Amino acid sequence: MNLDRILGQGHIKEKLYYSIQKKKFPQSKILVDKDGYGGLNFAVEIARELLIQKKSFKGELLDHPDLHFSFPTFASIKDTETLYTKWISFAKQFPFSDFQKWSSFIGNTTSQGSIKVPEIDRIQKKAVLKPFLGGNKVFILWGTETMMPQSSNKLLKILEEPPTDTYFILITNSLQALLPTIISRCQISNLGPIDHEELKQFLKNLKIDIDFNLIVKSSRGSISRALNYIDEGSSSIIHEQNFIDCLRFAFLAKKSKKAVIDLTKWSEKIASNSREQQKDFLSFCSFLIREAMLVSYKSDNLSSFVSISDFKIGKLSPFIHSKNLIEIIDLIEDSHYSISRNVNSKIVFTSFAIEITKLINTPEN
Numbered sequence: 001m002n003l004d005r006i007l008g009q010g011h012i013k014e015k016l017y018y019s020i021q022k023k024k025f026p027q028s029k030i031l032v033d034k035d036g037y038g039g040l041n042f043a044v045e046i047a048r049e050l051l052i053q054k055k056s057f058k059g060e061l062l063d064h065p066d067l068h069f070s071f072p073t074f075a076s077i078k079d080t081e082t083l084y085t086k087w088i089s090f091a092k093q094f095p096f097s098d099f100q101k102w103s104s105f106i107g108n109t110t111s112q113g114s115i116k117v118p119e120i121d122r123i124q125k126k127a128v129l130k131p132f133l134g135g136n137k138v139f140i141l142w143g144t145e146t147m148m149p150q151s152s153n154k155l156l157k158i159l160e161e162p163p164t165d166t167y168f169i170l171i172t173n174s175l176q177a178l179l180p181t182i183i184s185r186c187q188i189s190n191l192g193p194i195d196h197e198e199l200k201q202f203l204k205n206l207k208i209d210i211d212f213n214l215i216v217k218s219s220r221g222s223i224s225r226a227l228n229y230i231d232e233g234s235s236s237i238i239h240e241q242n243f244i245d246c247l248r249f250a251f252l253a254k255k256s257k258k259a260v261i262d263l264t265k266w267s268e269k270i271a272s273n274s275r276e277q278q279k280d281f282l283s284f285c286s287f288l289i290r291e292a293m294l295v296s297y298k299s300d301n302l303s304s305f306v307s308i309s310d311f312k313i314g315k316l317s318p319f320i321h322s323k324n325l326i327e328i329i330d331l332i333e334d335s336h337y338s339i340s341r342n343v344n345s346k347i348v349f350t351s352f353a354i355e356i357t358k359l360i361n362t363p364e365n
Helices: 013-021 039-051 083-093 099-105 117-127 149-160 180-184 196-204 212-219 223-232 239-252 257-271 275-296 313-319 325-340 345-360
Strands: 028-032 067-070 137-142 166-172 187-190
Touching (some): 013 039, 028 039, 039 166, 117 137, 149 180, 196 212, 196 223, 239 257, 239 275, 239 345, 257 345, 275 325, 275 345
Parallel strands (some): 028 166, 028 187, 067 137, 137 166
C-alpha cells in the first residue's frame, strides 16, 4: 500500500495500512467518497497491499488475475465483451475520476448506469474459485449506490458468508443508497476533502499551464472536480459568479421588472450549459448556502468557503435563516434530481429562479 499515492485521508490511510499488516483488515469494507476525493485510487492501493504477498506476479496491479472490478454499465452500450478491458483502461488513465467521466469515456449519452444482477452473479461465481496465485482475492465494486434492490440482495448473500482470503471493497458516494443490512456487515471509512496545499502540489506535478490557485479554490477539496475543471477549461469555474448573479436579480426582483427579465435570461444561460455543469452548479449552490448558514449561526470557524471573486459571504448570511434554510436546500436538491432525470433544463432553472426569489426575500421574523 503506497501511502504517497493516496491524496489526503491521513485520518484513515495509516490505520488501514496497519490493519492489513496485522492481518486484521475486514473482509467487507465500504469507502464513502461523497465528492470525488479519490475512492477508486484508495481502493486500488488497499488491493495492492492485500495482493503483494505473492511476488510471482510482475505485471501491473490492475491486470492482476486475483483483482476483480465491478462497475456501472449502461443499456445504451451494447458491446459488453470488451467493456471490462475498457474499464481497466479507464481506471489506469483516470484513477481519481468519477461516474460521469466513466459514462463519457465509453460513449454513453442516454441511459442511467447501474451494477446489474448478472454482474453480481459473476462476482458470486468468481468468489468461490481458488485464487489464481494462491494468495488473496480482492473485489472492488465502484459506484455501488447504483445497485437496484435485486442486485443489492444478491450481494448481501455473498457478504454474509465471504469465502476465506477474499476481500470486498465497496465504493459509494452515498451510504444511504446502500441496504442497511449491507452496511451492517461492512467496516466503513468516510473519505474527506483534500487539503488545498496537497491538492495544489498534485496539480503542479502534472506540469501543465493552469491557474492552480483558481482550480484549487473552486474544487472544494475534490480531486475529481479539479481534474474535470482542467479538462473542461476555465468556463466551468464560473459557478460562484452565476449564483451571485441569480441572488442579485432575486433581491432586485421585488422592486424592478427588469430584474425579473434578467432572471429569465439567467435561467436560459444556465440551461445552455451541459447537464454535468448544471449539476455541478447546483452542488456549488448547496455548498454556498450551507457555508452562509454557518456564518449566520456564528460558526465562521467551521466555514471552508474561499471566494474567487472577492464575494463576501457575510453579505449573504443574514438572508439564510431558520425560516428559509430547509426550503432553499430542498429546492436545490429537487432541481439537481430533476436535471439528473433529464427534465427540461430551461423549465427547471426558471422554476429555480422564481422559487429562490421568494425564499431569499423571506424575512426571519
